[in-house]
Amino acid sequence: MEQKLSNSEKRTAYILTLPAVCLVFAIILFPIFANIWISFKEVQLKDIRIPEPRAKEIVKTIPDEQNKIKIVYKLRNSSLLQEIRNVKFEDKYPKNFKPLNLDERCIFKKNKVKCDFGNWPAKYKENFEIIFEIKDSAKIDKKNLKSSKPRLSGDSDNILLNTNFTLKNFKKVIFENEFVDLLLTTFYYTFFGTVGSILFGILTAQMVNQKFYGRTFMRSVLLFPYVAPVVALAYTWELLLDPNSGTLNSLLVNFQILETPINLLGQKYLDINILGFSFKLRLALTTVIIFEIWRYFPLAFLFILARLQAIPKDLYEAADVDGASPFQKFFKITLPQIMAVISILFMIRFIWNFNKFEDVFLLTGGASGTRTLPINVYQQGFAISDIGMGSAVSIVIVLLLLLFMFFYFKLLGKRADEN
């Protein structure tokens, strides 16, 4: 009885989880592996469309001969590059139709014309016509004739399925793609975005953790940037930062902080002179990072606030009795208590920022020194139309991610051992 129950339990469990598992496998795991396959191939965007035979049907009446009708099929190969082999054609006609000048490649049987057109080279075109005699000269319904569409089939090579592999994509990614610059930009974007959002998260959580009027309202407001759609926020920021008629530039010029407007999203470098040290700040990248911090610090804020509210009050009371200063209380009590949350946050934000595509894409499109790895996937795959290269860059992303996860879990394991 027990055994039977557990067997049926297993069976139910598999039935219940199967649909979800299949879907996730097909849409998430399969593409990750498919990337490996594609990245070793030379595939362009235009190659991925499978060549297919196409036919456009035109019905013509023949003047003076009421009982005859001409049907013209404009046949063509949809691909400009590949041939189609073994093209078959089939179309059905009303019962009273009889073909007069049937092509020798075709046969007429059971009101159907079946043809075998053989191989079509790339760009192939042909006007194929059949004249029909109509036995009882009933009225011909052109629409009805057109509604039965011809069926065509043929074999062609799917460039994705053959076994020609090449290492060219990876060579190009590493040697021709300004790879070091790409990695550095991605690293700056990820690292400073993560650290910034955590710092602001700590600051705001500390703020909201105090009692003041309108605290719950403040908490929702702080989360707005995180839940609102990226598209809306990115375009609003673009408008705000616009050099010609943007609000920020106008304000800065109006209050005489700047002499001329500055293109915060379009200028790659800004020379800065502080105490005699001059260095080049990557301006557009900095702006994008600031947007990233603005948009994602709410997550850090929420995590840290939840942790702060769970710290026992008597810790602080004891510190008060000992005469600790507010700074001491923060560094000796609060910080150690939220350290665990911060390390989790660091990992989550680091991985998510590393993969962030939309923000940079919408703000700068990857121009003026903001080209990160995810942006590069898009540029290679869709702007330059080199699918193979895009996949190779995706593989680089996946490998780096696995590396981060490996280190993180190792670190996490170490922590767990210590406790």
Place this chain on the structure above:
Amino acid sequence: MKIKNLLIYSIISSFFLLSLISIWKILVTLQGLKLENFNTQIIFILGFLFSFLNIFIRERLNFIVKFLFFAFIFVYVDGFLISKLPIWYNIGIVFILYFFASKTKKYNYKFLKNEHSTQLILFDFLTLFGIVLFSFVILFPFYMMLVTSFKTQIALLINPLDFSIDFNQNIKDLFKSYFVIFTSYNFGKYILTSSIVSLGTVFITLIFAIPAAYAIARLNFFGKTFMSTSILIIYMFPAIVLVIPLYTVFSQLGLRNSISGLLIVYTATTLPVAIYMLQGYFKSIPKELEEAAILDKLSWFGIIIKIILPLSIPAISSVALYVFMIAWNEFLFSLMFLDNPNSFTLSRAIQYLSGDAETPRQYLMAGSVIVTLPVLFIFVYFEKYLVSGLTAGSVKG
């Protein structure tokens, strides 16, 4: 009392006053008033004097009298002597001074004798300053989005600093951008597509996720732990690496430019988090209820429908809200998969609109308001349920 403490207190509080007044001046400038200088030094000196006097006057003067005295001096110097400014500007200044005076009320001789008084003051003012600054920095872009959508092209170009809305014009002129994007840019259709996609995703995700989550929460089977850990790892994997293979496969299957294609992808990407959140909740439902049901010979299906579902309405609705928000906000896949304006979602439509440099910005902002409002509304209205889910990491971003 230490002189050092007194000085530091005065400096910090005058900085605070300065920053409050600067923010007010920025806001005032955005309402069309011409201000070209913050007058930093004078405000700083005044603030310093007030903080200093505040300690010496102590309780000798009534609070109201003290505050009115400060306010009068301030308004006289800043709003009259330096440049003549309208009444409403000065009323704002008076309110700021009231706020400032009531915040500095508690600092007195005794307080400053306290060992950590400067740090306490710094913390207090940093908190206050932080609240003001963060509300401003966060709300300003949203405010700008809204106001820009009510303006005309000419008004925007003439004075980019003017953020006042002219309510004297008739409704039709005020909402012109909205009329235009609905009539000539087809936004009604995009809203419909976005709603269908988002609601469809919610529906399908729940149908797939509830049984799976129940199995993971309750049943024993081989590969259960593997499944629950891999959910989290899968959730970490980025959409950008899925894009190219999915694009090629969807092109060959003819699923691009179709709502069903989007539905499949959105469901798959939201499933892990939906399962994760639901199974956590299902585990908290007492097992005894189901044991009774098994004795009554109820099937697994019956258990889910009759016992689990009614008990987990709050969890399911919060998952539904999340999935809705994720699908509504989604941009990457809609950018990749949709290139026919007939099947655009709202986000994709706005991006498409911005691609044309000729598109007036107020239309873009009107579109942005339309795409933002439902999400913010849901968020504010159901905030209580949603915040706990956010802490569980339910919205990937």
